[in-house]
Amino acid sequence: MVRSHGSRLLISFREMLKLWASAFPLAVMLSAQTDLGVRTGSAGAGAPLAGLTNKEATVFSKGKDAFQEIQSVTGTIAGTEAGLGPTFNNDSCVGCHSQPAIGGTSPATNPQIAVATKNGATNVVPFFITIDGPAREARFKYANPPTNTIRDGGVHGLYTIKGRTDAPGCSNIAQPDFAAAAAQNNLSFRIPTPTFGAGLIETIRDSDILANKAANAASKAALGISGHENREGNAGTITRFGWKAQNKSLLIFSGEAYNVEQGVTNEAFPQKRGETAGCMFNATPEDHTSFTSGPPGDVTSDAVAFANFMRLLAPPTPVASFGSVTAVSINSGKTQFTAVGCPLCHTPTFKTGGSPVAALNNKDVNLFSDLLVHRMGSGLADDIIQGSAGPSEFRTAPLWGLGQRLFFLHDGRTSDLMQAIQSHASSGSEANASVVAFNRLTVAQKQDLLNFLRSL
Numbered sequence: 001m002v003r004s005h006g007s008r009l010l011i012s013f014r015e016m017l018k019l020w021a022s023a024f025p026l027a028v029m030l031s032a033q034t035d036l037g038v039r040t041g042s043a044g045a046g047a048p049l050a051g052l053t054n055k056e057a058t059v060f061s062k063g064k065d066a067f068q069e070i071q072s073v074t075g076t077i078a079g080t081e082a083g084l085g086p087t088f089n090n091d092s093c094v095g096c097h098s099q100p101a102i103g104g105t106s107p108a109t110n111p112q113i114a115v116a117t118k119n120g121a122t123n124v125v126p127f128f129i130t131i132d133g134p135a136r137e138a139r140f141k142y143a144n145p146p147t148n149t150i151r152d153g154g155v156h157g158l159y160t161i162k163g164r165t166d167a168p169g170c171s172n173i174a175q176p177d178f179a180a181a182a183a184q185n186n187l188s189f190r191i192p193t194p195t196f197g198a199g200l201i202e203t204i205r206d207s208d209i210l211a212n213k214a215a216n217a218a219s220k221a222a223l224g225i226s227g228h229e230n231r232e233g234n235a236g237t238i239t240r241f242g243w244k245a246q247n248k249s250l251l252i253f254s255g256e257a258y259n260v261e262q263g264v265t266n267e268a269f270p271q272k273r274g275e276t277a278g279c280m281f282n283a284t285p286e287d288h289t290s291f292t293s294g295p296p297g298d299v300t301s302d303a304v305a306f307a308n309f310m311r312l313l314a315p316p317t318p319v320a321s322f323g324s325v326t327a328v329s330i331n332s333g334k335t336q337f338t339a340v341g342c343p344l345c346h347t348p349t350f351k352t353g354g355s356p357v358a359a360l361n362n363k364d365v366n367l368f369s370d371l372l373v374h375r376m377g378s379g380l381a382d383d384i385i386q387g388s389a390g391p392s393e394f395r396t397a398p399l400w401g402l403g404q405r406l407f408f409l410h411d412g413r414t415s416d417l418m419q420a421i422q423s424h425a426s427s428g429s430e431a432n433a434s435v436v437a438f439n440r441l442t443v444a445q446k447q448d449l450l451n452f453l454r455s456l
Contacts, residue, residue, distance in 0.1 A: 046101025063309025087157025134412030197315030316401030333452025377429025
């Protein structure tokens, strides 16, 4: 605000600070460390892996198309596929995986607001879903609160197909009582994980994950870091996808998400969730291998197409500098990142094993994760158990692509990297010592570390 007073200009102190900050961003950075927010410029993500064959590129393209399909209940709405509901969180994969490009994570405008009443649906938007907040799924910790003797842990769909024009007669179904669950401290949230570079992660050998787990044992012990792998219950091999590394493969990840997030049955998850009388419209599985349509050989189901798209999706590309942030600052931040012990969990690089896909064969995987689950303390604990991942344990989140993410931590509670780092510290967390070391850095060193993370 600028006011005229005789020949003098009176500028409010707040406005003066804004003008000074815009003119001297580096000076502001030196006065207090600040997460500069989503990095500007090219997305640096969303492209296929380099070196795909023509056939692999076609498979990637078809998978990308399937990833963007919109679901309706019966497929009677133009431009949609059949299978939505009876309960669901969204009506497409891309709706929740679009930042900063298709395959990413939660976008700036939450798609779960509009889909609540789409095509006549009568849903009420839950209190934890906001227009500028992250897309979320909701889990109940226990099935019998307040006794809390029987674990739940599963996803409860935000919405139902009740009232939709493509679900005639579906009336005997209700949304979960999320407000009551919250009042009983029985509610936990998850946000979408980005899928960039997922095929590279899938191709890392179990033995390399275990070797990395055993590496730097003395340094890890000194900082109170342990961590362990999560494993598939029957085969016993290491699982690696999801917030608690609960999913083994991209095919399982795709089939589960199709069923849980959109309600679409498929060959991996062939039963409907919430088989409510009057709300079942299609033969199941709705998504399946097709032997009757399309050219010979083109029989792939959507779930397989999703998996292939993610498998062949390139990892994000880091930058050497951005905006007013220099390469010197980023390199200094990388040094500080190492000095405070972050790489002991956020392993910078793995290498894939052998793969029949040349673009995945013996390639560097610069993911910044050990793919293990770690105790993150009472402050982040969600009281959900998945496999051998306990109530306060989470997979080390890969940091590649972090520069353009909008929301952080498993529940999207913050958009500020400083808050995300500080949230790693609480009673029982394996990250406590690293957060203490981070807090001992100078303001300039902290800023450099934040700039390094935003460069990824």
